[in-house]
Amino acid sequence: MRKTQIVTITAEGRDRGKHFLLTEMDAMRSEKWAMRALLAMGRSGIDVPDDVLTSGAIGILGAGLSSIAKLPYEEAEPLLNEMLSCITFIPDLSKRDVMNPDRPISRPLILDEAMGDADIQEVVTLVQLRKEVAELHLGFSLTAGLSMLAEQWLTSRLQTTPTSRKAAGRSSRQGSRRSTNSRPVTA
Numbered sequence: 001m002r003k004t005q006i007v008t009i010t011a012e013g014r015d016r017g018k019h020f021l022l023t024e025m026d027a028m029r030s031e032k033w034a035m036r037a038l039l040a041m042g043r044s045g046i047d048v049p050d051d052v053l054t055s056g057a058i059g060i061l062g063a064g065l066s067s068i069a070k071l072p073y074e075e076a077e078p079l080l081n082e083m084l085s086c087i088t089f090i091p092d093l094s095k096r097d098v099m100n101p102d103r104p105i106s107r108p109l110i111l112d113e114a115m116g117d118a119d120i121q122e123v124v125t126l127v128q129l130r131k132e133v134a135e136l137h138l139g140f141s142l143t144a145g146l147s148m149l150a151e152q153w154l155t156s157r158l159q160t161t162p163t164s165r166k167a168a169g170r171s172s173r174q175g176s177r178r179s180t181n182s183r184p185v186t187a
Contacts, residue, residue: 002026004103006090007132014121019090020129021106022136030137033082037068040075084109084126086133089119 002024009015025033041048068076088106095105109119120126 003136005132005136006093006104007129009125009128011122011124011128013124015125018119018125019093019104020119021088021090021103022129022133023086023088024136025086033079037079040071040079044071044075046070080130083130083133084111086136087129 004024005022007020007022009018009020024030038048068079071079087109089109090104090106093104097103097105111118111120120129
């Protein structure tokens with residue numbers, strides 16, 4: 001069964017209080033999306049690390065999301081639009097789907113004002129929902145994932161960076177008297 005998540009918009013604005021149901025893409029669609037993102041990055045000259053290529057669709061998906069901002073709009077637009085296909089609108093959170101009572105009734109998004117009142121009125125809502133779709137597919141928070149990647153990168157850099165073997169010189173503060181106004185900093 002594919003993962004789902006209900007997102008309630010809490011930010012101030014016209015979408016506050018609206019509910020959306022996010023549903024994970026099936027494996028085939030997810031892989032195709034990731035491959036299209038990877039190929040678009042390649043056409044745009046964006047360097048994709050080898051370890052991303054060997055980590056499967058999830059690695060490509062993660063790399064694709066962090067690099068979409070570097071793509072020309074014509075390349076990014078279909079990828080961003082396909083992310084929206086994972087989102088449906090929940091008009092009433094209390095009404096349950098007869099076929100799946102664990103889920104509320106939802107319907108496809110109305111995005112075009114010409115078809116009626118659009119379900120999403122704020123740009124920040126679109127950004128939040130796309131981020132949530134990515135996190136649903138990746139299985140972790142993008143922020144946490146980026147933080148983890150940065151920590152791994154920093155750790156690997158520290159382990160491979162040679163250190164100086166020269167003895168450190170005397171500190172300019174050594175032997176100086178501490179001011180009575182200063183206090184040690186504790187973490």
